[in-house]
Amino acid sequence: MSIQTILNRRFVFSIALVCASHGLAQESTSTPTATPSPYSAQTLTELKQLQQAALASDYAYRQVAHLSNNIGPRLTGSAQAQKAVEYVAAELKALGLEVQLEKVTVPHWVRGEETAALVEYPGMAEKTTQKIILTALGGSVATPASGLTAEVIVVRNFDELQSLGREKVAGKIVLFDYHFDKLMAVQGHGGEAYGEAVRYRGDGPSAAGKLGAVAALIRSVGGAEYRLPHTGQTNYAKDAPRIPAAAVTAEDADLLASLVPQGPVRMRLLLTPQQLPDAVSYNVIGDLKGSEHPEEVVIVSGHLDSWDLGTGAIDDGAGVAVSMQAANLIQQLHLRPKRTLRVVAWMNEENGLAGGKAYAEDHANDVANHFAAMETDGGAGHPLGINYSTKETKGLLEPVAKILQDSGAGILNFAEFAGGADLGPMTKLGVPGFSPIQDNRTYFHYHHTAADTLDKIVPRELAENAAVVAVTAYALANLEQPLPR
Amino acid sequence: MSIQTILNRRFVFSIALVCASHGLAQESTSTPTATPSPYSAQTLTELKQLQQAALASDYAYRQVAHLSNNIGPRLTGSAQAQKAVEYVAAELKALGLEVQLEKVTVPHWVRGEETAALVEYPGMAEKTTQKIILTALGGSVATPASGLTAEVIVVRNFDELQSLGREKVAGKIVLFDYHFDKLMAVQGHGGEAYGEAVRYRGDGPSAAGKLGAVAALIRSVGGAEYRLPHTGQTNYAKDAPRIPAAAVTAEDADLLASLVPQGPVRMRLLLTPQQLPDAVSYNVIGDLKGSEHPEEVVIVSGHLDSWDLGTGAIDDGAGVAVSMQAANLIQQLHLRPKRTLRVVAWMNEENGLAGGKAYAEDHANDVANHFAAMETDGGAGHPLGINYSTKETKGLLEPVAKILQDSGAGILNFAEFAGGADLGPMTKLGVPGFSPIQDNRTYFHYHHTAADTLDKIVPRELAENAAVVAVTAYALANLEQPLPR
Numbered sequence: 008m009s010i011q012t013i014l015n016r017r018f019v020f021s022i023a024l025v026c027a028s029h030g031l032a033q034e035s036t037s038t039p040t041a042t043p044s045p046y047s048a049q050t051l052t053e054l055k056q057l058q059q060a061a062l063a064s065d066y067a068y069r070q071v072a073h074l075s076n077n078i079g080p081r082l083t084g085s086a087q088a089q090k091a092v093e094y095v096a097a098e099l100k101a102l103g104l105e106v107q108l109e110k111v112t113v114p115h116w117v118r119g120e121e122t123a124a125l126v127e128y129p130g131m132a133e134k135t136t137q138k139i140i141l142t143a144l145g146g147s148v149a150t151p152a153s154g155l156t157a158e159v160i161v162v163r164n165f166d167e168l169q170s171l172g173r174e175k176v177a178g179k180i181v182l183f184d185y186h187f188d189k190l191m192a193v194q195g196h197g198g199e200a201y202g203e204a205v206r207y208r209g210d211g212p213s214a215a216g217k218l219g220a221v222a223a224l225i226r227s228v229g230g231a232e233y234r235l236p237h238t239g240q241t242n243y244a245k246d247a248p249r250i251p252a253a254a255v256t257a258e259d260a261d262l263l264a265s266l267v268p269q270g271p272v273r274m275r276l277l278l279t280p281q282q283l284p285d286a287v288s289y290n291v292i293g294d295l296k297g298s299e300h301p302e303e304v305v306i307v308s309g310h311l312d313s314w315d316l317g318t319g320a321i322d323d324g325a326g327v328a329v330s331m332q333a334a335n336l337i338q339q340l341h342l343r344p345k346r347t348l349r350v351v352a353w354m355n356e357e358n359g360l361a362g363g364k365a366y367a368e369d370h371a372n373d374v375a376n377h378f379a380a381m382e383t384d385g386g387a388g389h390p391l392g393i394n395y396s397t398k399e400t401k402g403l404l405e406p407v408a409k410i411l412q413d414s415g416a417g418i419l420n421f422a423e424f425a426g427g428a429d430l431g432p433m434t435k436l437g438v439p440g441f442s443p444i445q446d447n448r449t450y451f452h453y454h455h456t457a458a459d460t461l462d463k464i465v466p467r468e469l470a471e472n473a474a475v476v477a478v479t480a481y482a483l484a485n486l487e488q489p490l491p492r
Numbered sequence: 493m494s495i496q497t498i499l500n501r502r503f504v505f506s507i508a509l510v511c512a513s514h515g516l517a518q519e520s521t522s523t524p525t526a527t528p529s530p531y532s533a534q535t536l537t538e539l540k541q542l543q544q545a546a547l548a549s550d551y552a553y554r555q556v557a558h559l560s561n562n563i564g565p566r567l568t569g570s571a572q573a574q575k576a577v578e579y580v581a582a583e584l585k586a587l588g589l590e591v592q593l594e595k596v597t598v599p600h601w602v603r604g605e606e607t608a609a610l611v612e613y614p615g616m617a618e619k620t621t622q623k624i625i626l627t628a629l630g631g632s633v634a635t636p637a638s639g640l641t642a643e644v645i646v647v648r649n650f651d652e653l654q655s656l657g658r659e660k661v662a663g664k665i666v667l668f669d670y671h672f673d674k675l676m677a678v679q680g681h682g683g684e685a686y687g688e689a690v691r692y693r694g695d696g697p698s699a700a701g702k703l704g705a706v707a708a709l710i711r712s713v714g715g716a717e718y719r720l721p722h723t724g725q726t727n728y729a730k731d732a733p734r735i736p737a738a739a740v741t742a743e744d745a746d747l748l749a750s751l752v753p754q755g756p757v758r759m760r761l762l763l764t765p766q767q768l769p770d771a772v773s774y775n776v777i778g779d780l781k782g783s784e785h786p787e788e789v790v791i792v793s794g795h796l797d798s799w800d801l802g803t804g805a806i807d808d809g810a811g812v813a814v815s816m817q818a819a820n821l822i823q824q825l826h827l828r829p830k831r832t833l834r835v836v837a838w839m840n841e842e843n844g845l846a847g848g849k850a851y852a853e854d855h856a857n858d859v860a861n862h863f864a865a866m867e868t869d870g871g872a873g874h875p876l877g878i879n880y881s882t883k884e885t886k887g888l889l890e891p892v893a894k895i896l897q898d899s900g901a902g903i904l905n906f907a908e909f910a911g912g913a914d915l916g917p918m919t920k921l922g923v924p925g926f927s928p929i930q931d932n933r934t935y936f937h938y939h940h941t942a943a944d945t946l947d948k949i950v951p952r953e954l955a956e957n958a959a960v961v962a963v964t965a966y967a968l969a970n971l972e973q974p975l976p977r
Contacts, residue, residue, distance in 0.1 A: 076750050077615025079622040090617035130562025132575035137564040233718030234942040258945040265561050457625060458719040460743040
């Protein structure tokens, strides 16, 4: 999940919780309607079959296990990302889908060495240093090959930085010590907490660079503290010098915030990432042709690329896996959607969105036939229901929510930017977007870290997500009327 | 806290919790006694003053902050360990204590590079590897300078290893995938959970080495999983080949346990620790002379060395800090103990116990004058009361427990090995040992990891520990009768 997704989604989960606590979803699913049912009786029966089959199946778990354990980290441009493209394409073919690899030109950034140490600080034992644990932000430029050494200054926010001015910032390493709001996150507002803090990851390096800083550090954006740095993309402004940028762990930020007021603190910093020439990669697209409206498409998707520190299990092997599972279950149960179900495994969500943009360009003439689009990119936590991007859609989703309520996922939540970042270019053109509402209370503990690994996924909860995705996608593919756009 | 301490203490905390839940401590503190009070009325008044002063003071927190933030990791033999010796000595002098540095010849092991990657495994993308996060165990020998590459096998326990036999083990890297029992730890039985799992850290490498393994890995011993490796000392058997030994994170152990049954898994492993020549270091000893029995000594202590990955805040800067605080408060309140209060900051608890052993040897002729000895080495979690090593001591501690109950620390718990590992040589000779009973439910999340940092200490809980330590030590120093030995 990238910055853009987060900023779009920040209120989604919290609103959903509010609805849940007031029992609004329950009420809404029982609202009587005078219009004919938007689904045939057969479709409703099939949706229940899909739900039960999803909850009983380990197919999605086996898919995410393969992506994370057997293939591993899948940073855009890497051999592992390519391997994942080939793997998912082969799996979708094995399911009987019509598979296309749609070419995407992607950025190719690679991590290098990343070390830091304090070489001067109050109380330091002579001829020693103190290790600082950090990780380069995605897109960061490198330090000189021999590293750089400079004094560290600490600011809590952009205002503090500005108040220091160029004189006190020039030549320094700036640490943005903005704290992720853990209390907010634990109450289900992780997206909001993340949205606040991630601004420093995105814009901090350029803000510091404009004042002459030689490097920028941020306090890791995330909710747990096990000396674990969290990476993620930074966004250099066009009018700012590009300076090396990294995220230190919460503990290291605390250490610096403690030492700096006591006297001069100097850090040696080495980052050797490289921006290689753009590479060729692919969105993997698998179609299960519709029986009545094959030209109309319902997308069900996740993103195949991941950050490189962990193995991309929750971000976003899980999303790809539940999308594959939707097609698998439909085939297993010998169902046939009326519209075409299109499974998409997007490339480059994390550091460029090249996949989503290329798809929108390549399919620009076919936007009207994109009936609906769904993306799962919030981990694998227990789903509470469905986010939808078009207010008028709610009534059409109520019969679906009634079924999903059986697995605790009956909430319907309007969210203007429902759907993932990859869908942004399409939803902006009017394609209705959908996504599962997911429990993200621990998501930001692991997100973009070395600890985004398979064990963070509870198989039962992944199956619950697969149920929401399969049921919703199949319902949309079989809806007996148009979706409001 | 070392293996030896853990094995001695493993039942202590759990027994204490049982007592608490049955209200036994409350009862015991109100048991009427026919004998004269073991403390003068003045002493009891002073104990209450000490308790209140400890709870109101941030001195202990400032000490552990300096040790962990300003000095940093303090592995035995390091410049930081020496700096810490000098710092504590100077602080104790500033408090008005008679300070001695007692020489200790210590082992000097240093960590080097430590990297590992899977170079062959089922599903691997060509020309890639998958990173394995690990850390060398203390005392480990190095791999060849260019590393070693071998097939990995996974066993759950010693029995599984033995059942494989030399034929299947020789030439391999053996992973002991024994799981720390997190459910046990979260219920307050962390010591027991640790005691079970740590056997593989201590004895695993030699067990594997005897069957011809080329290296041994253990699943990190600890209760949290944030891709965080836990170090700690390994103990090579005299009759076994010494093979390189490291702890992988729980996630990496899971990965290996998942991949190995699918097909051959080969790992490239590089560990470059060095066992340097023994070094000279010191126990720091500060005496506050007794007014009536200056020759009789009550030790209050923690260990000054730490592992090198974190900054040794909970293990055991906290123990040193609360011991220093005991002396500080007595001086601040202008009290004078009847027996000599001896603050000791031990050296080399973690990887050799050289400090505790040297002290026992150097003071062999003076054991009888060691009235009591206390060590705090279980972190800085809320204290529940006092562990004591001599059953007959209980009645004498009851007036103290009654006072400590005001800060929730009124439990008295008999534990044969009360006191820390450093006190072992003295308690074996009959010196009564004491330690605070500490909440260790999260201790093993951070213990021996890079995340043993200052933020893990809750200032209020540290102050509560200081209150227990100061009150108990001062009570022992002013006891009006001998302690049973």
